[in-house]
Amino acid sequence: MKKLYFLLFALTACFTFGQNIAVNGGFETWSTGVLGTWSSESGTTITQETTTVAEGSFAANFEVTTASQGDTDFRQSISVVAGVVYNVSVQIYQLDNGSRARLYAGDYRNYSDESLLNQWQTVSYEYTADATGDVEFGLRFYDISANFTGSSVMIVDDFRVEAQTTPSIAVLSPADNSTVVSGDVDIELSIQNFIVANGTGDGHIHYTVDGGGIVMKYDTDPISLTGLADGEHTVDLELVNNSHASFDPAITTSVTFTVSSVTQVADLAALRADVATNGTGGFYEIMSTPTITYTRTNRNQKYAQDTSGTGILIDDSAGTITTTFAIGDGISGLVGQTSEFNGVLQFVPSADASVAVGATVTPEVVTIATLLTNWEDYESKLIQINQATFFDAGSSFAASADYDLMDTSSRGGVSIINFRTNFAEADYIGETIPSGANDIVVFVGEFGGSPQVTARSLTDLTLSRVNFNANNEFNIYPNPVTNGTVNISSSSNEAIKVAVYDILGKQVLNNTLTNNTLNVSSLNSGVYILRLSQNNNTVSKKLIIK
Template sequence: MNLTTNITVTAPANFEVSLTSGSGFGASVIVTQSGGIAASTTVYARLVAGLTSNPYSGDVTASSTGATDKTVNLSGTVSPAVPQITISGFVGDLNYTEGSGPSAEDSFTVEGLFLTTDITVTAPTNFEVSLTSESGFGASVMVAQAGGTAPATTVYVRLAASLTTNAYSGDVTASSTGATDQLLTINGNVFPTPTCANEGDIIITEVMQNPAAVSDGSGEWFEVYNTTGAPIDMLGWTIKDDTSASETYTIATSVVVPANGYVVFGNNADSGTNGGVTVSHQYSGISLGNGTDGLIIECSSTTIDNVIWDNGATFPDPNGASMELSTTTLNDTSNDVGTNWAAGTTPFGAGDLGSPGLVNNFVLSTNNFETNNFKLYPNPTSKGFVNISSNNSAAMKVTVFDVLGKQVINQMISNKRLDVSSLNTGVYIMRVTQDNTFITKKLVIR
């Protein structure tokens, strides 16, 4: 009180003041007086930015003409910046078949702030890392920092070569002096060398791509059949989507398909939540599309069987029922033809229709051309035609499908010659019907 001028509040060196919380800071502020009186006023103080690590102190001074200065001591400390490391990204399983390692690589990123030393990235046992794709792999790499900052850097990781069949797991560790270590868990598998069967020894005979009792993510499954008289172990074989390279699954445990018997693969082995299916082996990473999609079964890059359905064009397209292959067409050629499949009709489990793990209910006519001395020649052909003959002189209905199940020829012939000049080089499926008999054959165009 009794002031003749406003009060000036001055911050000491390395501090600043303001009359507003959170803003307006500077070296000094003015507290106004009116009639010689300055009302009680809050003054905010803080350390200025950009100071180095150190303790700081000084006196705030309040002054006005003719008045005795008043001071308030301020003190503060700038602590050293804590070094920080960040690991970002997801690494999928790193797999290979015994004797064929190392695995394909995957990658993640490492970066850091307030560092005093470079970042060391160390691979867990049985894995290796590199800063260069496809080369330079070893037990650890150094991510350089400059001025305390290490920019985001890609680190490649893979499962090391020469490992035996097993599952492997461990943590990649990123470390730097004073920083908390950062970890990234990685997994990998070395699969046993598979024992491969011949093409067509295992075939796909039933597919549930669109269950109704449960969601697709809980109840998709497919069935395979062993066409031979001896059991076949599918350990180490691969299940693949026909178009999506990311949808690949390797069978890492023994799955024995009995002689002339069935095995069911599913995305969920819990019969309480999968619609009531008894699943012999649970796969992951494979989806069975409700439209056009397909499955491939491989062993050491050899296709044992594949089926591609076509959104109802020739294959059935049921909801809440499986697609079943006729029991009269149990071979890897006939299961390429959509008309050899039908929707399941037998209720199972939670109410969907199908026959998982059992003989299918769908049976095409067992009449065939063998009794009529059927002949197809030349096959393979490069002449633009094939001859089709039998002991029956009646007209023939000929339907030809490509490997995707698309119908490319559909016509009646009476001269026993079919024009195939419109077909590109490749493999096709031909179905010939005459009176009440039919036969399905593979046609090769050269």
């Protein structure tokens, strides 16, 4: 009785937490104006704040200078213990409503309220570690498109990660609101600061399945549920004392998951057909052996396509596939769930897969005109576009940037598609954009309802090259044009054939120059494409008319 009284007192008196394990979470440590122990990206400028602080002597002043939230992460790696519940919190002081902060605790969590200006607000999240190891904690900053003017400022202070030291019960697996592919499910538990035993410990566990009768459990082994029907199921759990009574406050948790049967499909084409009919969210087993065409460390992504001529993006942020795959390997035993991100169908694996013999993948030759009308047929597939030209040839590729790519596949004009540098690890980032017309190999993707393409490597962008020699480079001036005339010259004396296209690909002028002067006074203000030919060489340039 004495022991029970003490435990009840400890539980009802207050909730206690451990020491803040975030290093420099109060932002007190700076070295020559640089904040210590945290990593940050180029989309924010961090300075020491000495006037507006939530605790201590200093805070961190964040100026958000980009609308690309992927360039604003602010993080620190912290060691956690499986099953332990951590209270994560940060103080935010919004100086304007042009951006907001989002808490990161193993994933992106809760946002600050951009409407609460000139006052401290707390953004918090209760994080349960599902494994022992290092987990990243921090912030990401998002522009508010209606209010963002290219710069937004907020002050951040008192970032805390604290382990709870009160008794707790948590479900490690399956994840809440997840889908499992079998009616036999093990509920894995984590009990902290509480001894589960029959009469000799602090108490035991009561649980129910789908609101049924109470089951008493005197150990912390997984709860094995068998024969669950397809559909949603909820398991409620509570720590109780040795007399089966609840504590005050009650120590409870629950998990809700959905059981879904696996559909076997012959190949990736059949997978896409079934998703087109039934939507995303189903679980599938792919009976073919797709060939890996690219692998990434980012989200453990893999691109694959099989002999049906269909491609898929495997998005494995959880690292479920632990087997190592290389380009050209076949992937066997692919099981998982379909989802969609920005219009792109993704396959999220639910089990590991094995390496098999891959098939030879020859990129299909496709024109931009075809992609513009039918890109979803080629989504995540490796294709080849012949005689493609970058408008920005000569400048350098930047990560997460857009570039106009064209070919002459439309009748009487040109076709233009967006080339997006989605692969920050690609060897062409920072390199010179190839000039002239090239046969290139790309993946087809989508963003916001529009197609885009991206390449794996610089080799994919320079399969064949048709370039001018140095003595045949063109000089185009003025550009932008303001007086209705543009001068086009090269070191060669040969005539220059000039075709001018509007941004929709319609040809609006076609001349052969002998005096290096092109009259464009009949054209409206806007952006145009110059297709220049001389000595059997052709190149495209961008022309702006004001």
